[in-house]
Amino acid sequence: MLAVALSGCAAGGMAGGGDPLPSWNEGPAKQAIVDFVRDVTRDGSANFVPPGQRIATFDNDGTLWVEQPIYTQFAFMIDQLKAAKPRPEWASNPVYKALMANDLKGAMAQGEKPLLGLLLQANSGMSVDDYDKAVRQWFATQRHPTLNRPYTQAVYQPQIELLKYLRANGFKTFIVSGGTMEAMRPWAEEVYGIPPEQVVGSTQTIKYDVATGKLMREPSLFFLDDGPGKPVGINLHIGQRPILAFGNSDGDMQMLEYTTAGAGRRLGLIVHHDDAQREFAYDRQSAMGKLDKALDAAPRNQWIVVSMKKDWKQIFPEAR
Amino acid sequence: MLAVALSGCAAGGMAGGGDPLPSWNEGPAKQAIVDFVRDVTRDGSANFVPPGQRIATFDNDGTLWVEQPIYTQFAFMIDQLKAAKPRPEWASNPVYKALMANDLKGAMAQGEKPLLGLLLQANSGMSVDDYDKAVRQWFATQRHPTLNRPYTQAVYQPQIELLKYLRANGFKTFIVSGGTMEAMRPWAEEVYGIPPEQVVGSTQTIKYDVATGKLMREPSLFFLDDGPGKPVGINLHIGQRPILAFGNSDGDMQMLEYTTAGAGRRLGLIVHHDDAQREFAYDRQSAMGKLDKALDAAPRNQWIVVSMKKDWKQIFPEAR
Numbered sequence: 001m002l003a004v005a006l007s008g009c010a011a012g013g014m015a016g017g018g019d020p021l022p023s024w025n026e027g028p029a030k031q032a033i034v035d036f037v038r039d040v041t042r043d044g045s046a047n048f049v050p051p052g053q054r055i056a057t058f059d060n061d062g063t064l065w066v067e068q069p070i071y072t073q074f075a076f077m078i079d080q081l082k083a084a085k086p087r088p089e090w091a092s093n094p095v096y097k098a099l100m101a102n103d104l105k106g107a108m109a110q111g112e113k114p115l116l117g118l119l120l121q122a123n124s125g126m127s128v129d130d131y132d133k134a135v136r137q138w139f140a141t142q143r144h145p146t147l148n149r150p151y152t153q154a155v156y157q158p159q160i161e162l163l164k165y166l167r168a169n170g171f172k173t174f175i176v177s178g179g180t181m182e183a184m185r186p187w188a189e190e191v192y193g194i195p196p197e198q199v200v201g202s203t204q205t206i207k208y209d210v211a212t213g214k215l216m217r218e219p220s221l222f223f224l225d226d227g228p229g230k231p232v233g234i235n236l237h238i239g240q241r242p243i244l245a246f247g248n249s250d251g252d253m254q255m256l257e258y259t260t261a262g263a264g265r266r267l268g269l270i271v272h273h274d275d276a277q278r279e280f281a282y283d284r285q286s287a288m289g290k291l292d293k294a295l296d297a298a299p300r301n302q303w304i305v306v307s308m309k310k311d312w313k314q315i316f317p318e319a320r
Numbered sequence: 321m322l323a324v325a326l327s328g329c330a331a332g333g334m335a336g337g338g339d340p341l342p343s344w345n346e347g348p349a350k351q352a353i354v355d356f357v358r359d360v361t362r363d364g365s366a367n368f369v370p371p372g373q374r375i376a377t378f379d380n381d382g383t384l385w386v387e388q389p390i391y392t393q394f395a396f397m398i399d400q401l402k403a404a405k406p407r408p409e410w411a412s413n414p415v416y417k418a419l420m421a422n423d424l425k426g427a428m429a430q431g432e433k434p435l436l437g438l439l440l441q442a443n444s445g446m447s448v449d450d451y452d453k454a455v456r457q458w459f460a461t462q463r464h465p466t467l468n469r470p471y472t473q474a475v476y477q478p479q480i481e482l483l484k485y486l487r488a489n490g491f492k493t494f495i496v497s498g499g500t501m502e503a504m505r506p507w508a509e510e511v512y513g514i515p516p517e518q519v520v521g522s523t524q525t526i527k528y529d530v531a532t533g534k535l536m537r538e539p540s541l542f543f544l545d546d547g548p549g550k551p552v553g554i555n556l557h558i559g560q561r562p563i564l565a566f567g568n569s570d571g572d573m574q575m576l577e578y579t580t581a582g583a584g585r586r587l588g589l590i591v592h593h594d595d596a597q598r599e600f601a602y603d604r605q606s607a608m609g610k611l612d613k614a615l616d617a618a619p620r621n622q623w624i625v626v627s628m629k630k631d632w633k634q635i636f637p638e639a640r
């Protein structure tokens with residue numbers, strides 16, 4: 001009922017408005033989105049979905065914002081590592097040595113697990129509140145290394161319009177990311193219009209310290225919201241199967257499968273990073289955001305492959 | 321912005337309306353609630369809280385609905401056990417034997433852990449979708465053993481009014497229960513106005529089966545949302561510290577502490593089950609919903625103890 005009332009308000013406010021997706025070029029991708037939204041929201045449609053069930057899930061890295069040259073939360077976590085008091089056992093750790101020498105490739109060469117293990121350690125031992133302050137401070141001051149803008153503006157304008165358009169049509173929009181919730185929640189509402197409780201992601205183990213009343217960060221992973229973990233995260237946090245899912249990599253494959261396997265009309269979409277000029281061009285074998293199996297699976301699942309180059313008129317928001 | 325728009329709509333709809341809490345008797349508890357809501361929502365108030373941060377969390381068992389003679393999800397899970405194909409190892413299990421003989425006391429006498437372990441086994445091995453169907457079927461047909469009404473109507477009318485009143489004032493309302501999410505989500509929106517993603521609770525381990533594309537229930541506990549687990553569950557699912565929390569037992573103690581320890585104005589409330597005539601009378605040493613430490617802690621934390629007998633004019637909704 002909430003969503004009905006809201007949808008009513010929003011529809012009234014948008015009456016007579018122009019194109020809700022001005023940063024999308026006319027073409028099959030934009031058409032598929034608009035057709036889908038009309039079909040599931042129109043009264044009397046055979047595919048009508050009640051507002052409370054209009055669930056849309058978006059991956060974050062590479063789908064809503066830039067994921068090159070490295071996932072942004074890794075950049076933040078590495079800065080936390082550099083600022084942390086070194087532990088004796090790190091001295092002989094090749095990942096630690098590579099990171100301290102700013103040799104990212106060398107650190108990644110050891111594999112994702114040793115890197116993540118070290119980052120989890122360095123990003124633990126403090127309270128959730130203190131960590132939240134560090135996240136906010138970092139995002140307020142750090143800029144993307146090559147795009148010459150703050151990370152929170154290295155986001156895709158067409159997707160911000162799409163999120164808004166979906167909400168105006170009674171959808172609930174969620175992030176379902178392999179990245180950590182803690183690094184997204186402080187700014188996701190301002191940037192994407194997505195409140196903290198609608199941000200689903202990976203997270204470290206958190207314990208409530210009964211003596212101090214503080215939530216403390218432990219040095220282990222509680223939940224990995226990636227690949228087959230994404231449908232699990234959706235069930236845990238949302239409790240309904242989405243009707244629309246948008247991803248960009250093999251880590252989104254199971255979310256797309258789970259979404260489009262549901263009964264009734266569904267829409268699966270994939271961002272294809274093919275625009276070296278305005279963003280980055282990469283797919284099958286990249287270090288971040290590898291798009292291999294999901295690209296092959298797209299045609300048989302009728303997932304829409306959105307070309308950044310052809311389908312997006314503008315990539316980033318105007319500088320603020 | 322969502323909440324602002326909604327609050328605007330709702331406030332308009334309520335203008336000139338009467339008492340939003342008609343099932344609450346006039347008295348200090350009702351007054352404390354109304355004063356708190358006015359103070360955090362009034363423009364220009366020193367304690368003003370923006371709508372997106374007006375988070376209210378409610379325990380379920382004993383706070384929103386009846387928890388005697390046994391937590392309802394236990395009743396459901398026991399029925400699942402009785403319907404399950406018996407496993408060979410259950411034959412010698414004293415908890416199993418007691419449950420099959422309808423000797424609930426005998427089953428409980430073994431402790432909560434052996435009971436829970438057995439129930440987790442019997443409530444696993446099927447898909448999330450099939451389990452959801454079983455939950456819906458059970459609630460559609462089962463009635464409370466002594467109150468002569470369906471379980472979904474063994475809910476407290478004053479709390480339904482309070483949830484609605486809070487939402488009309490721009491609050492987001494969440495359930496934060498020790499019970500399982502799966503047993504609440506199918507009916508919480510219809511009964512409480514709380515959508516699935518705002519229901520936080522305990523949950524079994526879920527795995528995505530890549531071969532079939534199904535989410536499957538595993539025989540282990542993934543997360544216990546009780547006691548010190550409640551602030552952890554709040555952080556995991558909501559990502560903000562509540563400004564209002566309502567509980568009824570020691571299992572809610574840390575949620576109340578965590579909520580009222582935050583900066584600015586906060587409100588903690590406890591239902592006291594002191595009405596043997598209309599519901600049940602129990603507190604310190606009961607088998608379910610033991611209220612011992614939290615009752616002692618209430619005065620020094622300024623938590624409001626709500627007497628079911630004195631503060632609630634009507635306990636249950638009119639029969640439908």
